Amino acid sequence: MRLYHAPASPFVRKVTVLLHEAGAMDRVTLIPAAGTPLDPGTMPVDRNPLGKIPALEREDGPTLYDSRVICRFLDDTLQAGLYPAAPHLWETLVLEATADGISDAAVLMRYEEHVRPKASQSPEWLAGQWSKIDRTLTAVEGRWISHLSGPVDMGQIALGAALGYLDLRHSQRDWRATRPVLARWWGDFSKRPSMLATHPG
Numbered sequence: 001m002r003l004y005h006a007p008a009s010p011f012v013r014k015v016t017v018l019l020h021e022a023g024a025m026d027r028v029t030l031i032p033a034a035g036t037p038l039d040p041g042t043m044p045v046d047r048n049p050l051g052k053i054p055a056l057e058r059e060d061g062p063t064l065y066d067s068r069v070i071c072r073f074l075d076d077t078l079q080a081g082l083y084p085a086a087p088h089l090w091e092t093l094v095l096e097a098t099a100d101g102i103s104d105a106a107v108l109m110r111y112e113e114h115v116r117p118k119a120s121q122s123p124e125w126l127a128g129q130w131s132k133i134d135r136t137l138t139a140v141e142g143r144w145i146s147h148l149s150g151p152v153d154m155g156q157i158a159l160g161a162a163l164g165y166l167d168l169r170h171s172q173r174d175w176r177a178t179r180p181v182l183a184r185w186w187g188d189f190s191k192r193p194s195m196l197a198t199h200p201g
Protein backbone atom coordinates (compact mmCIF):
# COMPACT_ATOMS: atom_id res chain seq x y z
CA MET A 1 0.00 0.00 0.00
CA ARG A 2 1.10 3.60 -0.58
CA LEU A 3 0.39 6.29 2.02
CA TYR A 4 0.45 9.95 0.91
CA HIS A 5 2.16 11.52 3.82
CA ALA A 6 3.62 14.61 5.53
CA PRO A 7 5.24 14.16 8.95
CA ALA A 8 3.71 17.33 10.49
CA SER A 9 0.09 16.34 9.71
CA PRO A 10 -1.80 15.17 12.80
CA PHE A 11 -4.19 13.21 10.55
CA VAL A 12 -1.33 11.36 8.88
CA ARG A 13 0.20 10.74 12.31
CA LYS A 14 -2.95 8.88 13.43
CA VAL A 15 -2.38 6.45 10.58
CA THR A 16 1.36 5.99 11.14
CA VAL A 17 0.87 5.51 14.90
CA LEU A 18 -1.72 2.80 14.15
CA LEU A 19 0.75 1.13 11.77
CA HIS A 20 3.50 1.22 14.43
CA GLU A 21 1.14 -0.10 17.12
CA ALA A 22 0.23 -2.98 14.77
CA GLY A 23 3.90 -3.63 13.86
CA ALA A 24 2.97 -3.09 10.20
CA MET A 25 5.00 -0.10 8.97
CA ASP A 26 6.55 -2.42 6.38
CA ARG A 27 3.10 -2.82 4.76
CA VAL A 28 3.15 0.76 3.40
CA THR A 29 5.42 2.90 1.25
CA LEU A 30 5.37 6.55 2.32
CA ILE A 31 4.84 9.02 -0.55
CA PRO A 32 5.67 12.62 0.44
CA ALA A 33 2.92 15.15 -0.39
CA ALA A 34 2.58 18.86 0.33
CA GLY A 35 -0.02 21.51 -0.47
CA THR A 36 -2.50 23.97 0.96
CA PRO A 37 -5.98 25.25 0.10
CA LEU A 38 -4.26 28.01 -1.93
CA ASP A 39 -1.98 25.65 -3.83
CA PRO A 40 -2.55 21.88 -3.96
CA GLY A 41 1.14 21.43 -4.85
CA THR A 42 1.94 17.70 -4.78
CA MET A 43 -1.25 16.65 -3.01
CA PRO A 44 -2.74 13.51 -4.67
CA VAL A 45 -5.73 15.35 -6.19
CA ASP A 46 -6.24 12.53 -8.70
CA ARG A 47 -6.64 10.12 -5.73
CA ASN A 48 -8.48 12.45 -3.35
CA PRO A 49 -10.30 15.31 -5.10
CA LEU A 50 -10.36 17.21 -1.80
CA GLY A 51 -6.57 17.53 -2.13
CA LYS A 52 -5.97 16.36 1.43
CA ILE A 53 -3.77 13.81 3.15
CA PRO A 54 -3.68 11.13 4.42
CA ALA A 55 -4.73 9.10 1.38
CA LEU A 56 -4.06 5.37 1.17
CA GLU A 57 -3.64 3.63 -2.17
CA ARG A 58 -4.61 -0.02 -1.77
CA GLU A 59 -3.46 -3.07 -3.68
CA ASP A 60 -7.00 -4.25 -4.40
CA GLY A 61 -9.41 -1.36 -4.33
CA PRO A 62 -9.89 2.36 -4.77
CA THR A 63 -7.79 4.82 -2.75
CA LEU A 64 -9.13 5.51 0.71
CA TYR A 65 -9.07 8.97 2.23
CA ASP A 66 -9.95 10.70 5.47
CA SER A 67 -7.97 9.47 8.47
CA ARG A 68 -11.05 7.98 10.15
CA VAL A 69 -11.82 5.83 7.11
CA ILE A 70 -8.18 4.78 6.68
CA CYS A 71 -7.78 3.94 10.38
CA ARG A 72 -10.93 1.79 10.41
CA PHE A 73 -9.74 0.00 7.26
CA LEU A 74 -6.22 -0.65 8.61
CA ASP A 75 -7.51 -1.68 12.03
CA ASP A 76 -9.78 -4.22 10.35
CA THR A 77 -7.16 -5.42 7.84
CA LEU A 78 -4.36 -5.75 10.40
CA GLN A 79 -6.63 -6.87 13.27
CA ALA A 80 -4.97 -4.15 15.36
CA GLY A 81 -7.74 -4.08 18.01
CA LEU A 82 -7.74 -0.26 18.33
CA TYR A 83 -11.54 -0.01 17.98
CA PRO A 84 -13.32 -1.95 20.74
CA ALA A 85 -16.66 -3.68 20.23
CA ALA A 86 -19.88 -1.75 20.88
CA PRO A 87 -20.93 -0.26 23.25
CA HIS A 88 -17.36 0.91 24.10
CA LEU A 89 -16.90 1.64 20.40
CA TRP A 90 -19.16 4.71 20.63
CA GLU A 91 -16.91 6.29 23.29
CA THR A 92 -13.82 5.61 21.19
CA LEU A 93 -15.41 7.13 18.07
CA VAL A 94 -16.60 10.23 19.93
CA LEU A 95 -13.14 10.76 21.42
CA GLU A 96 -11.58 10.30 17.96
CA ALA A 97 -14.01 12.86 16.47
CA THR A 98 -13.33 15.24 19.38
CA ALA A 99 -9.57 14.98 18.89
CA ASP A 100 -9.89 15.37 15.10
CA GLY A 101 -11.94 18.54 15.73
CA ILE A 102 -9.00 19.95 17.72
CA SER A 103 -6.65 19.07 14.86
CA ASP A 104 -9.02 20.60 12.26
CA ALA A 105 -9.16 23.92 14.13
CA ALA A 106 -5.40 23.91 14.78
CA VAL A 107 -4.58 23.22 11.11
CA LEU A 108 -7.00 25.97 9.96
CA MET A 109 -5.27 28.40 12.36
CA ARG A 110 -1.91 27.46 10.86
CA TYR A 111 -3.24 28.16 7.32
CA GLU A 112 -4.73 31.46 8.46
CA GLU A 113 -1.44 32.60 10.00
CA HIS A 114 1.00 31.23 7.42
CA VAL A 115 -0.85 30.68 4.13
CA ARG A 116 -3.54 33.37 3.85
CA PRO A 117 -2.14 36.73 2.74
CA LYS A 118 -1.52 39.05 5.73
CA ALA A 119 -4.02 41.68 4.60
CA SER A 120 -6.95 39.24 4.65
CA GLN A 121 -6.11 37.47 7.96
CA SER A 122 -8.78 37.74 10.65
CA PRO A 123 -7.78 37.88 14.34
CA GLU A 124 -11.45 37.26 15.28
CA TRP A 125 -11.61 34.11 13.17
CA LEU A 126 -8.32 32.89 14.71
CA ALA A 127 -9.70 33.57 18.20
CA GLY A 128 -12.86 31.65 17.29
CA GLN A 129 -10.86 28.61 16.18
CA TRP A 130 -8.75 28.74 19.35
CA SER A 131 -11.87 28.96 21.52
CA LYS A 132 -13.09 25.67 19.97
CA ILE A 133 -9.78 24.06 20.97
CA ASP A 134 -9.77 25.67 24.41
CA ARG A 135 -13.34 24.53 25.20
CA THR A 136 -12.66 21.04 23.91
CA LEU A 137 -9.46 20.57 25.95
CA THR A 138 -11.39 21.64 29.05
CA ALA A 139 -14.09 19.08 28.22
CA VAL A 140 -11.45 16.36 27.78
CA GLU A 141 -9.88 17.26 31.16
CA GLY A 142 -13.38 17.21 32.71
CA ARG A 143 -14.86 14.01 31.32
CA TRP A 144 -12.42 11.83 29.39
CA ILE A 145 -9.65 11.10 31.89
CA SER A 146 -11.03 7.69 32.93
CA HIS A 147 -11.24 6.66 29.24
CA LEU A 148 -7.66 7.86 28.74
CA SER A 149 -6.45 5.59 31.54
CA GLY A 150 -8.05 2.54 29.83
CA PRO A 151 -6.57 0.35 27.08
CA VAL A 152 -5.00 2.18 24.15
CA ASP A 153 -7.48 2.86 21.35
CA MET A 154 -7.91 5.12 18.31
CA GLY A 155 -9.53 7.83 20.46
CA GLN A 156 -6.36 8.10 22.54
CA ILE A 157 -4.14 7.97 19.45
CA ALA A 158 -6.12 10.76 17.74
CA LEU A 159 -5.87 12.85 20.91
CA GLY A 160 -2.11 12.24 21.04
CA ALA A 161 -1.81 13.35 17.41
CA ALA A 162 -3.82 16.52 18.16
CA LEU A 163 -1.81 17.43 21.28
CA GLY A 164 1.44 16.75 19.43
CA TYR A 165 0.31 19.17 16.72
CA LEU A 166 -0.53 21.85 19.31
CA ASP A 167 3.00 21.43 20.71
CA LEU A 168 4.45 21.70 17.20
CA ARG A 169 2.47 24.70 15.88
CA HIS A 170 0.78 26.48 18.79
CA SER A 171 3.12 25.94 21.75
CA GLN A 172 2.96 29.63 22.77
CA ARG A 173 -0.68 29.12 23.84
CA ASP A 174 0.31 26.87 26.78
CA TRP A 175 -2.79 24.65 26.95
CA ARG A 176 -1.19 22.69 29.83
CA ALA A 177 -1.45 25.56 32.33
CA THR A 178 -5.09 24.84 33.22
CA ARG A 179 -5.20 21.08 32.38
CA PRO A 180 -2.69 19.38 34.70
CA VAL A 181 -4.26 15.92 34.45
CA LEU A 182 -4.40 15.89 30.65
CA ALA A 183 -0.84 17.28 30.58
CA ARG A 184 0.32 14.36 32.76
CA TRP A 185 -1.46 11.84 30.54
CA TRP A 186 0.14 13.35 27.42
CA GLY A 187 3.56 13.33 29.15
CA ASP A 188 3.26 9.55 29.53
CA PHE A 189 1.45 8.76 26.26
CA SER A 190 3.94 10.74 24.18
CA LYS A 191 6.65 8.30 25.30
CA ARG A 192 5.01 5.29 23.67
CA PRO A 193 7.36 3.88 21.01
CA SER A 194 4.71 4.53 18.31
CA MET A 195 4.48 8.20 19.32
CA LEU A 196 8.26 8.63 19.53
CA ALA A 197 8.71 6.99 16.11
CA THR A 198 6.23 9.43 14.52
CA HIS A 199 7.35 12.62 16.31
CA PRO A 200 6.91 15.46 13.78
CA GLY A 201 9.97 17.46 14.91
Ligand SMILES: N[C@@H](CCC(=O)N[C@@H](CS)C(=O)NCC(=O)O)C(=O)O
Binds near residue numbers: 008052067
Ligand atom coordinates in the same frame (compact mmCIF):
# COMPACT_ATOMS: atom_id res chain seq x y z
N1 LIG B 1 -10.74 15.04 7.78
C1 LIG B 1 -9.46 14.83 7.15
C2 LIG B 1 -8.58 16.07 7.34
C3 LIG B 1 -7.26 15.96 6.57
C4 LIG B 1 -6.52 17.29 6.49
O1 LIG B 1 -7.07 18.37 6.75
N2 LIG B 1 -5.25 17.18 6.09
C5 LIG B 1 -4.47 18.40 5.87
C6 LIG B 1 -3.02 18.16 6.31
S1 LIG B 1 -2.90 18.22 8.07
C7 LIG B 1 -4.45 18.68 4.40
O2 LIG B 1 -4.33 17.77 3.61
N3 LIG B 1 -4.59 19.97 4.01
C8 LIG B 1 -4.54 20.43 2.66
C9 LIG B 1 -5.73 21.27 2.30
O3 LIG B 1 -6.63 21.48 3.15
O4 LIG B 1 -5.77 21.74 1.16
C10 LIG B 1 -8.80 13.58 7.73
O5 LIG B 1 -9.15 13.18 8.86
O6 LIG B 1 -7.99 12.95 7.03
